[in-house]
Amino acid sequence: xxxxxxxxxxxxETEEKYDxxxxxxxxxxxxxxxxxxxxxxxALSGLDISVNHxxxxxxxxxNGAGKTTAISIMSTLLxxxxxxxxxxxxxxxxxxxxxxxxxxxxxxxxxxxxNLTVRENLRYFGRICGLKGQVLKDRIxxxxxxxxxxxxxxxxxxxxxxxxxxxxxxxxxxLHKPRILFLDEPTVGIDAQSRNMILEKLSMLKETGTTMIxxxxxxxxxxxxxxxxxxxDEGHIITEGSxxxxxxxxxxxxxxxxxxxxxxxxxxxx
Amino acid sequence: xxxTGATIIKELLLVLRDRxxxxxxxxxxxxxxxxxxxxxxxxxxxxxxxxxxxxxxDKEQQSIGQTVEKRLLESxxxxxxxxxxxxxxxxxEAVEAVIDGDFQLxxxxxxxxxxxxxxxxxxxxxxxxxxxxxPAGKEIQxxxxxxxxxxxxxxxxxxxxxxxxxxxxxxxEIDEKMKVLSELLPEHINKTIKKEMGSFVPDNLIxxxxxxxxxxxxxxxxxxxxxxxxxxxxxxxxxxxxxxxPAWALFGIFFxxxxxxxxxxxxxxxxxxxxxxxxxVSYITLITGKVIxxxxxxxxxxxxxLLIGKFLLPLLGSPMLEMGSDPIAVIIIAISAILAAAGYGxxxxxxxxxxxxxxxxxxxxxxxxxxxxxxMVPVYAMPIIMQEISVLSPLAWxxxxxxxxxxxxxxxxxxxxxxFMLIFFFIITMLTSWVYFFRRTRNGF
Numbered sequence: 001x002x003x004x005x006x007x008x009x010x011x012x013e014t015e016e017k018y019d020x021x022x023x024x025x026x027x028x029x030x031x032x033x034x035x036x037x038x039x040x041x042x043a044l045s046g047l048d049i050s051v052n053h054x055x056x057x058x059x060x061x062x063n064g065a066g067k068t069t070a071i072s073i074m075s076t077l078l079x080x081x082x083x084x085x086x087x088x089x090x091x092x093x094x095x096x097x098x099x100x101x102x103x104x105x106x107x108x109x110x111x112x113x114x115n116l117t118v119r120e121n122l123r124y125f126g127r128i129c130g131l132k133g134q135v136l137k138d139r140i141x142x143x144x145x146x147x148x149x150x151x152x153x154x155x156x157x158x159x160x161x162x163x164x165x166x167x168x169x170x171x172x173x174x175l176h177k178p179r180i181l182f183l184d185e186p187t188v189g190i191d192a193q194s195r196n197m198i199l200e201k202l203s204m205l206k207e208t209g210t211t212m213i214x215x216x217x218x219x220x221x222x223x224x225x226x227x228x229x230x231x232x233d234e235g236h237i238i239t240e241g242s243x244x245x246x247x248x249x250x251x252x253x254x255x256x257x258x259x260x261x262x263x264x265x266x267x268x269x270x
Numbered sequence: 271x272x273x274t275g276a277t278i279i280k281e282l283l284l285v286l287r288d289r290x291x292x293x294x295x296x297x298x299x300x301x302x303x304x305x306x307x308x309x310x311x312x313x314x315x316x317x318x319x320x321x322x323x324x325x326x327x328d329k330e331q332q333s334i335g336q337t338v339e340k341r342l343l344e345s346x347x348x349x350x351x352x353x354x355x356x357x358x359x360x361x362x363e364a365v366e367a368v369i370d371g372d373f374q375l376x377x378x379x380x381x382x383x384x385x386x387x388x389x390x391x392x393x394x395x396x397x398x399x400x401x402x403x404x405p406a407g408k409e410i411q412x413x414x415x416x417x418x419x420x421x422x423x424x425x426x427x428x429x430x431x432x433x434x435x436x437x438x439x440x441x442x443e444i445d446e447k448m449k450v451l452s453e454l455l456p457e458h459i460n461k462t463i464k465k466e467m468g469s470f471v472p473d474n475l476i477x478x479x480x481x482x483x484x485x486x487x488x489x490x491x492x493x494x495x496x497x498x499x500x501x502x503x504x505x506x507x508x509x510x511x512x513x514x515x516p517a518w519a520l521f522g523i524f525f526x527x528x529x530x531x532x533x534x535x536x537x538x539x540x541x542x543x544x545x546x547x548x549x550x551v552s553y554i555t556l557i558t559g560k561v562i563x564x565x566x567x568x569x570x571x572x573x574x575x576l577l578i579g580k581f582l583l584p585l586l587g588s589p590m591l592e593m594g595s596d597p598i599a600v601i602i603i604a605i606s607a608i609l610a611a612a613g614y615g616x617x618x619x620x621x622x623x624x625x626x627x628x629x630x631x632x633x634x635x636x637x638x639x640x641x642x643x644x645x646m647v648p649v650y651a652m653p654i655i656m657q658e659i660s661v662l663s664p665l666a667w668x669x670x671x672x673x674x675x676x677x678x679x680x681x682x683x684x685x686x687x688x689x690f691m692l693i694f695f696f697i698i699t700m701l702t703s704w705v706y707f708f709r710r711t712r713n714g715f
Contacts, residue, residue, distance in 0.1 A: 075548045077711070100550040111541035113280070115287040120280070127276035128551045156287075172545065182548075 025086075026180055026211040027051040027074065032083035034069050034235075043069040044080070045235035051228075053179075056202065056212040058226035058243075060219070060256070062264050066235040067215045068108075068184065074213065075105050075182050088179055104178030108185045110165045111172070114158035118149055118168045121157065122175055129176035143171040146201055163194025170198060180211045187221060199225055219257035223247075229256065233264050273551050277559025278566070284533065285567055291529035295571055299522025303515055303575055304582070310510035311588050322427070323349045325364040325376035332384035334442060338377070338415065341438040347430060368418050375419045375431060383413040391446035392454075399451075399458045415439070509589045515579035516672035517645040520665050522575060523568050523607050524636045527615035530564055531628040534619025553707065557700070561612045568608040569601075594675040599682040603675070606692035607668040613699030614664075620703040620710075639663040644670075667691045 029049035035042045044066045051057045061067050072078040074085050076096035085092040092099040105111075112121045122140045131139060144150040147167035152160070157168060170186060183202070187195045202212065202225060216222055222229055223243045230240035239246060239259075246259055285291060326342075328335035342348055353359060354367065364376035389410045415435065419428055537543040546556060579591030593600060615632075622628035640646060642656070643665030649657055660666045671688035674680035 077544060077547055097550065100548060103548060105545055105548040107541040107544055109539075109541040111545040113284060113542060114540070115284055116280070120283060124276055124280045125545070125549070128273055128546060128549050130272075130550065132272070 025050055026053045026055065026088060027057075027213065028084075028086040029070070029074065030084045030086075032070065032073060032085065033081045034066075034073060034078065035081045042081070042235050044073070044083075047083070047232070047236055049230060049237070051180075051211060051213065053211055054206060054209045055227045056206055056214055056225055058222040058229040059213060059215045059232060060217075060222055060229060060260060061215075061232035065233045065264075067232060069235075070232070071105075071182050071184055071213065071215060075103055076100060102179045104173045104176065104181045106170050106173035106181065106183045106186045108188065110157070110169050112157050112165070112168055115156060117154045117156055118144065118160075118171070119153040121168065122172060125172045126175050131176060139175055139177075143175050146174075146204075147171045148197060161191075163190040166190045166194055167198060170201065174205060174210070178210065180213065181205070183212055183214045185216055186214075187216065187218065195221075219255060219260055223256045231260060231264065238264075273555050274559045274562065277556055278563045281533075281560050281563030282566070285529065285563065288529060291532075294525050294528055295522065295567060296574065298525065299518055299571065299575055300578055302521065303518040303578055304586075306518060307510050307514040307579075307583055307588055308586060310514060322347070322374050323351050324431075325354075325359055325367060325373050326350045326352050326379070327359055327361050327364045327376060328352070328379040329361070329381040330379065330384060334384040334387055335379040337442055337445075338379060338435070338438050341441065342377075342434060345434050347434055365418050368420050371420055373420070374423045374427070375417055377435070378416040378418070380413045380416070383415070386410055386413045387442065387446055388450075391443070392450045395447055395450040395454055399454055511579055511583055511588050511591050512677050513648065513673070515575060515583075515591050516676060517640075517669055519572050519575035519604075520607055520643075520668045520672070521636070521640050521645050522571055523604075523668075524611040524614070524639070524665060525633070526564050526568055526608075526611050527618050527632045527636060528629060530560070530612060530615030531619035531622060531632055532625050533560070534616065535622060535625045535628055539625075547711070553704075557616060561609070561616070564612050564615070565605060565608045568611070569604060572604045572608075592676060594677075594679065596675055596681045599675050599680070599685055600672070602682065602689055603668060603671040603685055603692075606671075606689045606696075607664070609696040610664045610668070610692040610699075613696035613703075617699040617703040617706075620707050636665075639665050642666065643668075664692060664695050667695075 027049060028051075029047055032044050032047040033042055034044040047066065047070055049057070049059075049070075059067050059070065069078065073080050074087070074092065076092055076099050080093060087099050088102055090098050090102070112118070113124070116124070119140060122143060123136065126136045126139060140153075141150070144153050147170055149164060149167055149171065152164060157165060160168065166186065170183075173181060173183070186202075187198050190198075199221060202214075206212065206227075214222070214226060226243060228240065228242050229246060230237045231246075232238065239249075241249075243256055247255060249259070285295070324342075326335075326339055328339070339350055343350060351359075351373070354363060359367075361378050364373075364378070367373050368376050390412065393410055417432065417435065419431075534543075537546075543556075547553070576591065576593065580593075581590075584590045618628050618632050622631065640663075642660045643649075643663035644652075644660060645665055649660045649666065649670075652660065667688040671685040671692075674684045674688075678684075
């Protein structure tokens, strides 16, 4: 895979010299184990993931399978019990501060200040990422346009509809042009139009070379969007490949949903 | 610094848009200062800390009444009212006004008191001069000065008024007796000499007794001099304004724990903090920005409370707030107290799991610390055990430092121990929250 366009145009302090690392994979997770304090069962038990630059990697799994733990470790929020996470050639466990300059996160909740406008939110998060002056203004304008909120830019977040909040949440995650974007169920609980728009924009983002790690419970989304998918249960991957490869795998499935239920069972996971 | 600045701006915007938080930060302490100061002004009146308006009913309008009025005014203890609604007040009306609580007391000068006092003085002097050969004469009826107190008037003030009146009466008695003595003494001496020496002595050998000074009070033999214990020339009577303005300003400052802790918990719950922690910014930068923003907000709040003490309270009849002679020290104390409050807010916001926990525990703990710290009742008025406990309250350190400057004439050197204690409290709370935060986040959000 060639060098993504976004990597060639440094705009922030996040864009430091990682010439060596960009030749490698975007993300390599090796034998990742996480055992929470006070718990006997591991949340992750030997997770292995390998993601190329510019890929959208779907991480699917039932509740409690370890998706959020995996994303938390990959995005430097949690320390693993053992194992390694290499992002663009940098060890995320040993050098979390360097990794923070390369990643973006779109959390499951609306991680925005409800009493600020979307523009104020973006300005704040942009400044925290080191964006300044005209570059910051331009990026805010681009992101607002991308998520269709340019006309609502000066409206307080708490007045937004669910779909608008989700789109604003996405804008805050991509503002600083991260090399790897972690998306934790970014379309949960919104209308079809907003979901469709978000998926379209993520596809556009993929075209610019951004690597994405995507968790969702909507199998159709994963089928439509992801270049490769891993199904995770009980802390490790039970199968992975491109959506089509997985669906076609014998004995053959009607879709990812069918495969997912076949692999993880129909037992409720509370 | 750029990221700290961004956080400061964000926090200020959030504070400005949080109406409930603004009420807690600005309106509540402003109202508390106004209400408590004005209420305590009235309490201090009933305790005699301020000159009190009293009713004086002089039924005879002669020298005794005039002397009583003049000397009470000279004491500075009272303001005398003799008319109600433009009409001269009568005894019944005056007593009614006291019963209604409109006045703390009234003094009634009865009719005939001047005549009876003069007659009694003459009788007493004559009796003393005639030794044992003068008849006692007709018994003279005594007319007493009556005082009616409102039952709410406290004991100390009652005693002060009664003692003042007794002093006035003693003065009048001495005056009257001396007048009679100076009138009767020459006659008595003449009579005695004539009696001893017979017709050789002319009728008026001694016309006057030379050297008798009638006004004894103008040159008293002893005086009590009242001194205030203060460190330099500046001294200020501790009025309710001097106590309440810094006290409730501190209380307001410490109430920032509620919006501060609430903001932190909200950031944690809605995952904005989680997003921030994946960004290239340290937790210390985020917290520093938050603390600086609240220092700024609280300094405005503190300035507002001082302005109320300086300009608004005097308009409502209270004394003006005097802020001592070291404004730099006042600002340093204020900043130290704000830091201590901010540290506590951060600790509470870190340790509490829900907004409900913080909004319950925060205000209650502040009210307890305020009560212990002498915000509501001065520490010296507490039982010994409570006085010993009160040294643990950061509000006590802050208030003591402010009173050092506002009342005791202190300066920055005087308040350094309290300032260090407040900053130490800030450091300890920040370190504790930092450790707690990382222990919690290490094991998952």
